[in-house]
Amino acid sequence: MSEAIRVLHYGLGPIGVRIAQLVAARHNLVSVGAVDIDPAKAGKDLGTVAELERTLGVLVQPDLSEPLKAQRPDVVLHATGSHLPTVSQQLLALTDAGLPVISTCEELSYPWFHDPDEARRIDESAKRSGIAILGTGINPGFMMDAIPVILSGVCPAVTSVRVRRVVDLSVRRVQLQQKVGVSLSPAEFAAKKEQGRLGHVGLPQSAAMIAAGLGWQLERVTETLEPLVAPYSLDSALGTVAAGRVQGLHQIAHGWVAGQERITLELEMALEALDAGDFVELEGPEPVSSIIRGVQGDVATAAIIVNAIPQVLAAAPGLRTMLDLPPLRSVGS
Amino acid sequence: MSEAIRVLHYGLGPIGVRIAQLVAARHNLVSVGAVDIDPAKAGKDLGTVAELERTLGVLVQPDLSEPLKAQRPDVVLHATGSHLPTVSQQLLALTDAGLPVISTCEELSYPWFHDPDEARRIDESAKRSGIAILGTGINPGFMMDAIPVILSGVCPAVTSVRVRRVVDLSVRRVQLQQKVGVSLSPAEFAAKKEQGRLGHVGLPQSAAMIAAGLGWQLERVTETLEPLVAPYSLDSALGTVAAGRVQGLHQIAHGWVAGQERITLELEMALEALDAGDFVELEGPEPVSSIIRGVQGDVATAAIIVNAIPQVLAAAPGLRTMLDLPPLRSVGS
Numbered sequence: 001m002s003e004a005i006r007v008l009h010y011g012l013g014p015i016g017v018r019i020a021q022l023v024a025a026r027h028n029l030v031s032v033g034a035v036d037i038d039p040a041k042a043g044k045d046l047g048t049v050a051e052l053e054r055t056l057g058v059l060v061q062p063d064l065s066e067p068l069k070a071q072r073p074d075v076v077l078h079a080t081g082s083h084l085p086t087v088s089q090q091l092l093a094l095t096d097a098g099l100p101v102i103s104t105c106e107e108l109s110y111p112w113f114h115d116p117d118e119a120r121r122i123d124e125s126a127k128r129s130g131i132a133i134l135g136t137g138i139n140p141g142f143m144m145d146a147i148p149v150i151l152s153g154v155c156p157a158v159t160s161v162r163v164r165r166v167v168d169l170s171v172r173r174v175q176l177q178q179k180v181g182v183s184l185s186p187a188e189f190a191a192k193k194e195q196g197r198l199g200h201v202g203l204p205q206s207a208a209m210i211a212a213g214l215g216w217q218l219e220r221v222t223e224t225l226e227p228l229v230a231p232y233s234l235d236s237a238l239g240t241v242a243a244g245r246v247q248g249l250h251q252i253a254h255g256w257v258a259g260q261e262r263i264t265l266e267l268e269m270a271l272e273a274l275d276a277g278d279f280v281e282l283e284g285p286e287p288v289s290s291i292i293r294g295v296q297g298d299v300a301t302a303a304i305i306v307n308a309i310p311q312v313l314a315a316a317p318g319l320r321t322m323l324d325l326p327p328l329r330s331v332g333s
Numbered sequence: 334m335s336e337a338i339r340v341l342h343y344g345l346g347p348i349g350v351r352i353a354q355l356v357a358a359r360h361n362l363v364s365v366g367a368v369d370i371d372p373a374k375a376g377k378d379l380g381t382v383a384e385l386e387r388t389l390g391v392l393v394q395p396d397l398s399e400p401l402k403a404q405r406p407d408v409v410l411h412a413t414g415s416h417l418p419t420v421s422q423q424l425l426a427l428t429d430a431g432l433p434v435i436s437t438c439e440e441l442s443y444p445w446f447h448d449p450d451e452a453r454r455i456d457e458s459a460k461r462s463g464i465a466i467l468g469t470g471i472n473p474g475f476m477m478d479a480i481p482v483i484l485s486g487v488c489p490a491v492t493s494v495r496v497r498r499v500v501d502l503s504v505r506r507v508q509l510q511q512k513v514g515v516s517l518s519p520a521e522f523a524a525k526k527e528q529g530r531l532g533h534v535g536l537p538q539s540a541a542m543i544a545a546g547l548g549w550q551l552e553r554v555t556e557t558l559e560p561l562v563a564p565y566s567l568d569s570a571l572g573t574v575a576a577g578r579v580q581g582l583h584q585i586a587h588g589w590v591a592g593q594e595r596i597t598l599e600l601e602m603a604l605e606a607l608d609a610g611d612f613v614e615l616e617g618p619e620p621v622s623s624i625i626r627g628v629q630g631d632v633a634t635a636a637i638i639v640n641a642i643p644q645v646l647a648a649a650p651g652l653r654t655m656l657d658l659p660p661l662r663s664v665g666s
Contacts, residue, residue, distance in 0.1 A: 022489050142487060146660065150483060151625070153640050153661030154475060154633040156355050215664035284663075286636070288627040292484070294620050300487040303619070307486050324659050327479065328486030330617075331548035 008073035011080035106202035108135025113208035149213035203253035341406035344413035441468025446541035482546035536586035
């Protein structure tokens with residue numbers, strides 16, 4: 001058997017913890033370092049922070065120190081933030097140091113349309129260092145972008161793409177419910193939305209990835225975000241949500257090509273959402289549709305990050321996207 | 334705009350004709366040669382044989398002649414047979430000549446388990462010539478093998494795979510109805526089955542591809558094939574099928590790993606099949622399922638063959654499978 005792949009964890013929030021748990025469960029992977037800026041985590045054993053039943057002999061560090069680099073990690077699993085400007089210095093420090101990176105950063109999944117300068121900077125750093133960096137996850141990274149492009153492979157032509165993702169928040173963690181605005185009044189929702197503090201990050205990146213995959217010249221992406229209001233009182237991790245208060249959100253990205261809306265990505269996240277699943281429709285002379293069920297965001301995002309390791313280690317240097325890599329697989333369990 | 338990719342067509346049966354039609358519809362592709370052993374086709378213009386509304390100035394040749402190679406094709410789209418031993422000399426002539434190949438040959442989709450010697454011979458020839466060769470199609474190549482592996486990418490672990498493909502033969506061509514045994518008596522079906530002249534080719538290859546993708550040591554694949562008998566008289570392209578005669582088939586491949594059936598691939602092709610579609614179930618701690626609809630075998634197989642061109646031209650030399658390539662896409666229409 002080949003030697004285990006050495007993993008450095010960067011970011012130990014809810015997703016980072018799940019990633020660490022999955023790495024601990026895989027025989028072909030070993031955690032050799034961990035970084036988190038939270039003072040409550042620094043100095044603790046990764047096994048404790050990740051709620052494992054054993055310690056790992058890996059102490060969480062407050063930043064990417066030289067001793068950490070000396071651990072010779074083969075790959076960094078990065079899960080600290082959704083916005084590329086917020087995390088790009090972290091990513092560049094890793095790529096400059098010659099460390100391959102797989103990041104949950106939503107805006108890294110396809111930054112070439114919305115953040116072309118950041119994308120180029122990261123791409124050039126990775127190429128200089130001879131390593132690959134990938135942004136991925138369930139959404140963006142798989143359900144609302146890679147899957148429609150993959151399905152297009154069996155189509156003679158595609159004229160438009162419509163994806164609808166329905167997430168039942170009742171079975172999801174409290175942080176996600178908060179991010180979505182559960183239990184706010186519609187006025188509070190509107191105010192937070194105005195401040196850019198609400199909603200899912202990544203739909204525009206998914207639209208840009210689809211356009212790139214299908215060879216479409218994307219002109220612009222517009223986005224709408226509206227609250228879904230509880231018709232009657234509902235239970236939530238944040239307490240009872242009274243009728244008339246926010247139970248979820250409905251977010252839509254519209255991708256425009258040659259003056260026409262050819263990409264529509266619709267995300268509905270709500271308490272007690274019925275019919276949760278991922279629905280793709282490709283229009284064209286031979287329409288194709290798919291329904292995927294059972295993909296729970298956090299577990300699946302941790303899985304896709306970990307499953308990406310072999311493909312990222314084998315990839316050509318540079319900033320890669322899910323459209324550049326052979327299929328990720330669940331292996332090594 | 335870059336120069337059009339030069340395509341050589343090898344095999345102009347029902348699928349080859351559809352491939353030629355799609356190539357003619359793509360602005361970034363141009364047909365520069367064609368081969369078919371059928372004397373009725375040799376010497377005719379490809380446009381005529383492919384039922385296009387125009388001639389292409391490309392005469393169908395009875396074999397792969399030197400003048401054809403002199404046309405400097407960039408890629409060969411090969412559609413002559415399902416069984417690897419039958420077509421491997423054709424494939425080796427192409428790879429030895431340094432021509433990249435995309436083939437509909439079902440047994441080429443993943444030959445490493447069932448035909449390892451042929452696989453190695455083709456792989457070595459392709460590597461010597463510095464080109465890639467791929468066997469693909471809808472089934473095998475996509476629905477019952479690549480898709481379940483792709484979906485596994487979001488799973489922390491997969492313990493078993495079950496795929497069911499239901500094809501409505503009523504909307505398919507007469508040759509396929511014949512291949513399936515439509516209108517035979519159950520006794521005639523049994524006799525033809527005994528001679529190996531009935532049924533779909535490729536389920537064992539799909540099972541082997543899934544096992545390879547998920548890192549499972551496949552021990553063996555067993556296969557069953559039974560007729561589906563018409564409960565009442567049915568219309569077909571072969572005439573009315575009386576009650577009690579064959580209306581389709583039910584074929585199952587079982588893939589065994591460590592003494593357990595972990596892969597089950599079930600194919601149902603029948604007249605007036607209800608609920609046509611492709612159903613995947615991945616079992617494990619986080620089960621995932623998918624339903625894909627609308628993928629009509631012939632059209633979609635032509636599409637996937639043509640859509641594979643960019644990825645095969647960019648691939649590392651050797652015998653490649655769908656698990657080695659980045660997602661195929663519908664582009665260039």
